[in-house]
Amino acid sequence: MLIIDSKDCENIDKALKKYKKKFEKSRTLLQLRTRQSFTKPSVKRRGEVLKAIYKQQLATGQLD
Numbered sequence: 001m002l003i004i005d006s007k008d009c010e011n012i013d014k015a016l017k018k019y020k021k022k023f024e025k026s027r028t029l030l031q032l033r034t035r036q037s038f039t040k041p042s043v044k045r046r047g048e049v050l051k052a053i054y055k056q057q058l059a060t061g062q063l064d
Contacts (some may be wrong), residue, residue: 002022002023002026004018004019004022006018041051
């Protein structure tokens with residue numbers, strides 16, 4: 001649960017902006033989306049390997 005400290009004289013727009021920033025930093029929405037669908041460990045591992053290969057090709061200059 002996110003708690004926003006707001007002063008009495010603070011505008012509601014500023015409080016909403018603070019809330020949105022905290023919500024984005026907490027990555028709550030990202031966690032919710034990953035929990036909605038199950039990905040098998042083999043599929044997850046294959047994605048990690050493909051990403052590592054791509055990064056390595058970028059670093060060595062093989063990929064244009």
